Amino acid sequence: MPSPDNLQALELDAVLAHSHDHVVIADQHGRILKASESCAGVYGLPLQEFIGASTYDLEHNGVLSPSITVRVLEQRRACHVMQATLTGRSVMASAYPVWDGDRLVRVVSLSKDMTDIRSLQREYELLHRQLIAREAAPATALDPDADIPTCNPRMREIVSLLERVAPTDASVVLLGETGVGKTRIAGLLHRLSQRSNGPFVEANCGAIPDTLFESEMFGYVAGAFSGAARNGKPGLAERAHGGTLFLDEIAELSAQAQTKLLRVLQDRRVTRLGSTDVRTADFRLIAATNRDLEAQVAEGRFRLDLYHRINVVPVTIPALAERAEDIPLFIQRMLHQLNTRYGQDKTLAPETWSYLLGRSWPGNLRELENYLERLYVLAAGPTISPGPTTGAALDAEAGQKTDREAAPRPLHTLREAVETAERECLQAALSRCRSTYEMAHMLGSSQPTVFRKLRKYGLAIDTDPAA
Numbered sequence: 362m363p364s365p366d367n368l369q370a371l372e373l374d375a376v377l378a379h380s381h382d383h384v385v386i387a388d389q390h391g392r393i394l395k396a397s398e399s400c401a402g403v404y405g406l407p408l409q410e411f412i413g414a415s416t417y418d419l420e421h422n423g424v425l426s427p428s429i430t431v432r433v434l435e436q437r438r439a440c441h442v443m444q445a446t447l448t449g450r451s452v453m454a455s456a457y458p459v460w461d462g463d464r465l466v467r468v469v470s471l472s473k474d475m476t477d478i479r480s481l482q483r484e485y486e487l488l489h490r491q492l493i494a495r496e497a498a499p500a501t502a503l504d505p506d507a508d509i510p511t512c513n514p515r516m517r518e519i520v521s522l523l524e525r526v527a528p529t530d531a532s533v534v535l536l537g538e539t540g541v542g543k544t545r546i547a548g549l550l551h552r553l554s555q556r557s558n559g560p561f562v563e564a565n566c567g568a569i570p571d572t573l574f575e576s577e578m579f580g581y582v583a584g585a586f587s588g589a590a591r592n593g594k595p596g597l598a599e600r601a602h603g604g605t606l607f608l609d610e611i612a613e614l615s616a617q618a619q620t621k622l623l624r625v626l627q628d629r630r631v632t633r634l635g636s637t638d639v640r641t642a643d644f645r646l647i648a649a650t651n652r653d654l655e656a657q658v659a660e661g662r663f664r665l666d667l668y669h670r671i672n673v674v675p676v677t678i679p680a681l682a683e684r685a686e687d688i689p690l691f692i693q694r695m696l697h698q699l700n701t702r703y704g705q706d707k708t709l710a711p712e713t714w715s716y717l718l719g720r721s722w723p724g725n726l727r728e729l730e731n732y733l734e735r736l737y738v739l740a741a742g743p744t745i746s747p748g749p750t751t752g753a754a755l756d757a758e759a760g761q762k763t764d765r766e767a768a769p770r771p772l773h774t775l776r777e778a779v780e781t782a783e784r785e786c787l788q789a790a791l792s793r794c795r796s797t798y799e800m801a802h803m804l805g806s807s808q809p810t811v812f813r814k815l816r817k818y819g820l821a822i823d824t825d826p827a828a
């Protein structure tokens with residue numbers, strides 16, 4: 362029979378190994394002496410790194426915020442807080458001082474992961490709000506949690522700018538790398554505008570062949586040209602009447618198309634091809650591009666007068682790399698969306714969190730979203746580990762390194778190397794996909810980008826409705 366002291370230690374170990382709640386015992390300096398095994402998942406650190414760590418350091422490094430142990434040490438009484446963790450979880454923490462006479466010798470904290478309950482609450486609140494919004498006046502503010510989750514100061518300023526500009530009729534140009542969320546923000550601007558009951562018409566300028574621009578923008582009547590739809594067709598400008606016209610990839614418009622667009626923006630009236638009837642096209646314009654529009658103007662590729670007309674409020678959306686603190690928020694929200702879509706309740710293993718947080722995301726939110734979905738669908742069990750996909754990606758990197766070491770390739774300029782790789786990727790995707798949308802999904806890119814690149818390399822997809 363073990364001694365009473367040993368028995369107590371065994372009992373405590375059993376509690377720590379099996380407790381569903383997270384138990385942490387720290388000394389009077391805030392150093393963690395013992396922790397339940399469940400802490401690794403919620404705080405995203407292996408248990409052996411967690412034990413021995415200083416709670417002051419963990420708080421400073423954002424692993425948990427605020428530290429309940431630090432509070433108890435400062436206030437010398439029991440405390441209760443909601444904690445945010447680096448893994449994006451919301452934890453309800455309570456901690457208690459342990460006294461030896463009048464000396465505070467330990468702090469014991471007990472926490473419960475409330476993330477799922479909170480996201481259910483948020484989902485309920487969101488649904489409730491949507492229900493009310495449908496019956497009442499249009500929404501007037503962005504919901505940072507539901508619409509643009511961010512804890513980045515610059516992004517917060519952008520959200521506040523978007524809120525101020527949304528109800529006005531000012532033209533907005535959304536600038537930023539591919540996949541940062543420009544299209545989504547255009548939709549939010551419409552939702553918050555005075556025109557939210559009107560249509561939101563979206564067009565990808567990069568996918569409209571120059572020869573079809575006029576018929577797409579102004580529409581046409583029956584028999585206007587060979588191949589025209591039998592009953593004619595309203596153009597984008599006409600369809601957007603009373604609402605918002607969102608022109609994505611606006612920098613891809615040819616000089617001719619730019620002139621035609623300028624005309625409709627000045628006149629706010631259109632005449633369908635083959636007709637003489639003049640129709641009003643009263644819409645609010647939102648444009649987007651991942652190119653440097655000012656540079657395009659300086660190089661003479663984009664008309665200065667059109668630039669001034671559309672560029673009333675330019676908004677640059679920062680790349681994900683410039684708001685890395687938002688990545689856990691997005692991972693959490695995307696995981697929640699995947700769980701809802703697939704009717705499951707999967708969670709990320711701590712190593713997966715570390716991997717995702719340590720990786721760079723040149724394709725921004727779109728790449729993160731696609732990558733997470735791949736991991737999600739490939740995970741056999743309820744816990745998503747880095748597993749086969751990440752492993753494969755790492756292997757591929759390692760393989761490339763071995764190739765490079767074994768047989769040095771002839772030197773190319775960086776641009777040539779990138780173009781060769783791009784072309785190969787596009788060709789591989791072309792052989793498997795039936796549309797540029799499918800290709801964009803597979804390649805973690807956007808449809809306009811895929812479309813533009815196919816054109817650049819002289820590659821074609823036959824059955825694409827958008828081509």
Ligand SMILES: Nc1ncnc2c1ncn2[C@@H]1O[C@H](COP(=O)(O)OP(=O)(O)OP(=O)(O)O)[C@@H](O)[C@H]1O
Pocket residue numbers: 508509510537538539540541542543544545546609649650651691694726727730806807808809810
């Ligand atoms: N606030 C957000 N929350 C969750 N997902 C988002 C958010 N914003 C964007 N995404 C996702 O990221 C992806 C890219 O967003 P979006 O298409 O708006 O980017 P974009 O900047 O318009 O890209 P491109 O320039 O290539 O057209 C989309 O699949 C979208 O669902």
